Amino acid sequence: MTARVLVADDDNVVRSIIRAALEREGFNVSENDGSIDVEADLALKGADILVIGAGVARPSAIELCTRLRERPATASLPILILLDARLSEQRIGALSAGADDCMLLPLSPVELVVRIKNILRRLNPAVLQNLMRVGDLTLDIMSRRVHRQKREVKLGPTEFRLLEFLMRSPGRVYSRSELRASLWGDDASVDERAVDVHIGRLRKGISLGKSDKLIRTVRGSGYSLGDY
Structure with a gap:
């Protein structure tokens, strides 16, 4: 709440x-x-x-x-x-x-x-x-709602879980295997490339239609949510 x-x-x-x-x-x-x-x-x-x-x-x-x-x-x-x-x-x-x-x-x-x-x-x-914040991005765990710049952001359930995980340690770089484990546990049937797909959807959702670097791609390492 x-x-x-x-x-x-x-x-x-x-x-x-x-x-x-x-x-x-x-x-x-x-x-x-x-x-x-x-x-x-x-x-x-x-x-x-x-x-x-x-x-x-x-x-x-x-x-x-x-x-x-x-x-x-x-x-x-x-x-x-x-x-x-x-x-x-x-x-x-x-x-x-x-x-x-x-x-x-x-x-x-x-x-x-x-x-x-x-x-x-x-x-x-x-x-x-229940409230998480990074920069101008807020996530309410209980209501399952995300806002950026006072505007509500619509995310799918997987993207919401991915964002929640990233927001717990802003600035930290996570490998694709770590992100996959956070979303799907030990399910080996899920390819790590699925992480890239959901990162792309998450980026699109929180960018509000603008060029955005809140989620960084770290070559050879993975992804990080900007810590401002």
């Missing part, structure tokens, strides 16, 4: 920055711009973690967190609150209201991603364990 993040903030710029940073890491991001009640939004869309921005006005981020902690459905929902650096003293109030973490603005997208991952590893690690 891809980790779902709901970002609640009245500031369009902040939401856009957060969305871009999280989607690069393979998160499924929804936004709430204040035009709909956050509690209703959570009930409708669901989320694995909620990010409440400093731009939330009515109710305030701390008031919203307090309300969510009082409801059984959201009492254990992971929550990260963004606070205006000028109001850093509110950090204690936010943590007392039940926030799992707080960050001060200006926003560091890299730090935000790290903090969200740390919260999820601590509170709901399953939503991260």
